[in-house]
Amino acid sequence: MYATVEAMQRKFGERELIQLTDTEAPYLDAINMDKLNAAMQEANSEIDAYVGSRYALPLQIIPPFLIEIGCNLARYYAVTGDLSENDPVKNRYESSIKTLTKISKGELVLGGSPVGESKPVQTSSNNVMFAVGRRDFGNGGW
Template sequence: MDYATQADMVSVFGEREVVMLTDRSLLGTIDATVLADALSLASDEIDAYLDGRYALPLPNVPRLLTRICCDITRYRLSGGDAQETEPSRNRYKDSIKMLEAVKRGDLTLGLDPAQQEVPTRGAVQINNGTRTFSRDTLADY
């Protein structure tokens, strides 16, 4: 399952940049095949981090993974005429750090291991328990 689409890439980076990254034939258009292959490879890279923590394929794609997939795809497509830039390299490195945090369990995708969405809204429940020290327990001191 791919975590991002051509429309996601255009939304994040703009059509001009996606054309520059994918147009191997110099037709001035997005090469859908090149982009689809790159998105698929980026999704495979993401799956390598998620496997073992989540059952794959995920039932839905969290927005965080869509952004990470776009950043990885952009980085992987750079080279040749589309020069790798410092911002794209930094976004890639940040994406990998986030995936490592997900793998360790330090960052959540909003899914529990049973693939049910974790509620993000609700009340916090606090249980104070019983007091250890009170006037009665400290009366002799």
């Protein structure tokens, strides 16, 4: 999971999450968890779609910037109504999608090996090893 309730509260604060999700009568002045969870699920699945095209899922270590992207996407999906061209919510969403596109194309890396690529062999000392091949030009001289 990239976007979580805790991450959303740290990033945007409870008041903003209430404003985003408590949009239908009866207004309870509380976070509408159903709406917030739906927005986070949509954001997380979109990130998986981009990242999963390049990396094996689930990721073993989630980079903090993917959590940031997940929160930005979830916030965008939680907004009801139209957004202006210069709205910060829309700008963060578009920037996040550009970053995810770069990840899926391999222009940005998350660490680890992309899907289908082998991992380097780990040795106890991580030394480079050489193998002596055959000699094609005689017994020690040309």
